[in-house]
Each structure stands twice: as structure tokens, then as C-alpha cells.
Amino acid sequence: DGGITQSPKYLFRKEGQNVTLSCEQNLNHDAMYWYRQDPGQGLRLIYYSQIVNDFQKGDIAEGYSVSREKKESFPLTVTSAQKNPTAFYLCASTLGRGTDTQYFGPGTRLTVL
Amino acid sequence: KQEVTQIPAALSVPEGENLVLNCSFTDSAIYNLQWFRQDPGKGLTSLLLIQSSQREQTSGRLNASLDKSSGRSTLYIAASQPGDSATYLCAVPYNNNDMRFGAGTRLTVKP
Numbered sequence: 554d555g556g557i558t559q560s561p562k563y564l565f566r567k568e569g570q571n572v573t574l575s576c577e578q579n580l581n582h583d584a585m586y587w588y589r590q591d592p593g594q595g596l597r598l599i600y601y602s603q604i605v606n607d608f609q610k611g612d613i614a615e616g617y618s619v620s621r622e623k624k625e626s627f628p629l630t631v632t633s634a635q636k637n638p639t640a641f642y643l644c645a646s647t648l649g650r651g652t653d654t655q656y657f658g659p660g661t662r663l664t665v666l
Numbered sequence: 667k668q669e670v671t672q673i674p675a676a677l678s679v680p681e682g683e684n685l686v687l688n689c690s691f692t693d694s695a696i697y698n699l700q701w702f703r704q705d706p707g708k709g710l711t712s713l714l715l716i717q718s719s720q721r722e723q724t725s726g727r728l729n730a731s732l733d734k735s736s737g738r739s740t741l742y743i744a745a746s747q748p749g750d751s752a753t754y755l756c757a758v759p760y761n762n763n764d765m766r767f768g769a770g771t772r773l774t775v776k777p
Contacts (some may be wrong), residue, residue, distance in 0.1 A: 557709075559709075584763070586765075593675070593769055594769050595670065595755065595757075595766070595767035595768050595769045595770070596710075596755075596757075596765070596767040597767075598764050598765070601763055601764070603763065609763065611764060612764075641707075643709055643710065645710075650763070652697045652698060652759040654700065654712050654715050655700065655710075655712065655757075655765060656712065657702075657709035657710040657711070658709050659708055659709045660707070660708065660709050662707070
């Protein structure tokens, strides 16, 4: 089955730690995205990547970093610089441009202890 | 800057009722508009994508309409069922690589 997988489903972080969220897709999509979702708010874009070895900041990139070494993988690192990281993180992909239908993974819920 | 609003934030209806969810956007120069469904603690599932040149798009009991000039879209759900209970979000592309999402309408269909 084609789709997007995210791991882990739940993640707990201590103050001052960096943590990495995994996102893998086997849809052969070029573009991948990371969103953050907070209760009662719409999704906000953290980073996106249109091709391998290239990525761009979204609206709320501060305190986050990404890499795109392979077409199918787009991991997100939440650094200690992100002061309020507790949220639901969603990875998505599109065949080409951001105007195409977006396909989402199941999400990772990150909680700061 | 594109802003997307969904009203109401929550809606509760009895099973079998037809209902309409609303989405409004501030910049009418959109490429398309997408409606998504999100179950609690899950990712988003695309329901319908309606192109800017279209007025309507249908899938089963769902019908989405788009009025670009007034900056509005509606999602009509016919003969609602308890399984339709979820949060419904609309989104429009922005700057070709970003999507602006509404905060969603949380729908509860009571048996």
C-alpha cells in the first residue's frame, strides 16, 4: 500500500533535548511538508521540500531543522531552541506543486515533560 | 495575506440530517480549494479538491461548492451518519508551496 508513515506516534521530550520525528513516503512524490497543529488552530507550515537536497522555511521554522537526503524521507528535528514544542506534528506530500492534493501521514504527538 | 475561517467551530446534529459546513477566505485569487477530514488523533484525509474554474465537486454524499468572488466554499453532507463525526478542514494554496488551513469544524452526528 502506498502512503506516508510517521514515527513515533507519541514522543516525550525533556527540556533542553533535541528530538527527531521521522516521515517516510512511498508515493514517489517530489514535495514533502511538515505542519504543526495546536488545539483549536489550523495547521501551520514549518518546512517544505520540493526536491532532494533542497528545503525552504515555512511560517514557523524557528527552533526546527530538516533534511532531505532521499526523495522518500523528510525527517524533522525539534531543537532545544523551540520554546513551546508540545503539539501534533503532521507530515504531508504532494506529487509536484503545493497546489496538488496533499496526502498526510498519521501524525506524531510531541509532549515536553 | 490569505486567511481562512471556518464557522461554526463545532456542530452537533441528529443522524439523517443534511448539513452545510462553511469556509471563507480573504484572497479570492485561489488556484483551488481542498476539504479534508480529520479523526481525533489522526492525520488528514483529502475529501474533495475543487479547482478555481469549478463551481461544484461531488463525491458520494459530499458536495463542495466554490464561489471565488465572495471568498466562500461550502461542504454539503447529505443524510449524515454517526461515522461522519470528525473535524472537517478546508485549505487553499498560498504562494504555490504553502497551504492555508482553517481551524476546522468539529462535527458530531448523534444516533
